[in-house]
Amino acid sequence: MAVFVQNREKLRFLYIFHGYVDKTVKYVYTFNMAKILNVYKRINHLRERYYKAATGKGALLKLISEAEVPEQVYNSNAIENSTLTLDETEKILLQIDLDRFISEREIFEAKNLARVVEYIEKKSKEQELTLDVILSLHKMLISNIRDEIAGRFRKDDEYVRVGSHIAPGPKEILPHLEKMFEEYNAASHESIIKRIAKLHLSFEYTHPFIDGNGRIGRVINNYLLIREGFVPINIKFIDRRKYYDAFEEFQRKGASVIMEGIVGKALTNSYHKRLAYLEGKKIVTLADYAKQNKLSHSNLINKANRQTIEAFLEKNIWKIGA
Numbered sequence: 001m002a003v004f005v006q007n008r009e010k011l012r013f014l015y016i017f018h019g020y021v022d023k024t025v026k027y028v029y030t031f032n033m034a035k036i037l038n039v040y041k042r043i044n045h046l047r048e049r050y051y052k053a054a055t056g057k058g059a060l061l062k063l064i065s066e067a068e069v070p071e072q073v074y075n076s077n078a079i080e081n082s083t084l085t086l087d088e089t090e091k092i093l094l095q096i097d098l099d100r101f102i103s104e105r106e107i108f109e110a111k112n113l114a115r116v117v118e119y120i121e122k123k124s125k126e127q128e129l130t131l132d133v134i135l136s137l138h139k140m141l142i143s144n145i146r147d148e149i150a151g152r153f154r155k156d157d158e159y160v161r162v163g164s165h166i167a168p169g170p171k172e173i174l175p176h177l178e179k180m181f182e183e184y185n186a187a188s189h190e191s192i193i194k195r196i197a198k199l200h201l202s203f204e205y206t207h208p209f210i211d212g213n214g215r216i217g218r219v220i221n222n223y224l225l226i227r228e229g230f231v232p233i234n235i236k237f238i239d240r241r242k243y244y245d246a247f248e249e250f251q252r253k254g255a256s257v258i259m260e261g262i263v264g265k266a267l268t269n270s271y272h273k274r275l276a277y278l279e280g281k282k283i284v285t286l287a288d289y290a291k292q293n294k295l296s297h298s299n300l301i302n303k304a305n306r307q308t309i310e311a312f313l314e315k316n317i318w319k320i321g322a
Contacts, residue, residue: 039193039261039264039265039268039307040191040193040264042268043191043192043193043264043267043268043271046268046271046272046275047229047230047271049271049275049279050231050271050274050275050278053274053275053278053279054274054278057278060277060278061274061278064273064274064277065121065232066118068232068234069093069114069117069118070086070089070090070093070114071086071234071314071315072113072114072117072232072234073089073093073110073113073114073117074086074089074237075234075235075236075237076113076214076215076218076219076235077089077106077109077110077113077215078237078240079214079218079235079237079240079243080214080215082106082109082110083102083106084102084106084110086315086316088102089110092107092110092111093110093111093114105145108143108144108145109145112140112141112142112143112144112145113141113215113219115140116137116140116141116215116219117219117222119137119140120137120219120222120223120226121226121232123223124222124223124224124226124227125226125227128227129181129220129223129224129227131174131177133223134177134208134216134220135151135152135153136151137216137219137220137223138150138151138152138209138212138216139151141212141215141216141219142209142211142212145211146210146211149209149210149211152209153170153173153174153208153209154170154173154207154208154209154210155170156170157170158170158210160207160210160213162204162207162247165205165247165251167205167206167207168205168206168207172206173206173208176202176205176206176208177203177206177208179202180199180202180203180206183198183199183202184198184199184224192225192228192230192267193260193263193264193267194256194260195224196221196224196225196263197246197256197259197260197262197263198256198259199220199221199224200217200218200220200221200259200263201246201247201250201256201259203216203217203220204217204247205247205250205251218235221233221235221263225267230267231267231270231271231274232270233263233266233267233269233270234266234269234270235262235263235266236266236313238316239262239265242258242261242262243259243262245258246258246259246262247259265307268307269307269312269313270312272307272310272311272312272321273312273314273319275310275321276310276312276319276320276321277321279321281321281322282321282322283319283320283321283322284319284320284322285317285318285319285320286300286301286304286311286318286319286320287318289320289322292322300318301318304318304320
């Protein structure tokens with residue numbers, strides 16, 4: 001009898017515990033989805049402001065885009081374990097001598113990616129994204145680094161592994177990419193954030209190239225954003241841990257919630273930066289803004305990280321249009 005009661009108590013505990021866990025998971029999921037829906041609305045508002053503020057300011061927009069190239073290159077390469085700092089990346093692109101030895105590969109990785117980033121600014125407005133375009137972008141990226149694989153997908157027995165994930169075999173690449181495009185185009189009624197997040201996860205899951213998948217995947221994000229009338233994004237190296245978590249979530253659950261959060265934050269940040277310049281605001285560091293307005297700097301940093309204030313990261317420093 002005592003054993004029966006004991007077991008019954010255990011079962012009751014497990015029932016309550018699992019019920020608590022289920023409720024917690026549902027709460028977290030609902031909370032995250034609510035945050036993402038709020039970001040969707042905010043992006044639409046920022047986009048409207050951007051179009052109004054950008055009228056007649058093509059020259060300023062061009063300067064902003066040009067100034068962003070080193071940051072785009074630094075962050076994307078750093079995610080792929082490049083040792084270059086932002087300062088070194090800028091020097092390489094300006095052809096200034098560096099204070100330490102840099103491998104030829106890292107120099108070409110910086111120069112080639114900068115060329116690709118600048119190229120898509122115009123190309124994306126002229127031509128829709130196709131497999132041929134992706135191949136040409138890859139050729140630009142990998143030239144002088146690994147010419148034997150530049151501009152082609154994996155073939156024969158060329159398999160790749162990323163962590164515990166073994167990418168689909170070479171014969172499965174084209175069907176996977178065609179499905180990726182079909183799903184992206186079929187979801188034209190959905191938020192651009194969700195569409196880009198899903199496409200990026202699908203592309204990286206497929207890993208169609210032997211080398212350069214991450215960098216090309218992030219370039220493709222911006223190709224599509226620019227083509228659909230949005231501003232480009234810069235997924236930051238400091239968000240790398242969460243970025244990897246997004247791929248793990250996709251592989252385990254087929255979900256894109258974490259990646260949607262990353263894309264939404266990056267897009268919001270990009271609009272905040274452009275609006276600060278286009279609307280003629282006085283741009284100051286968040287630290288100075290806190291001092292001037294007698295506010296808590298740490299509190300402002302938390303809000304900036306959540307993008308609930310119109311702050312933006314520029315050269316790894318939080319700034320705001322005052």
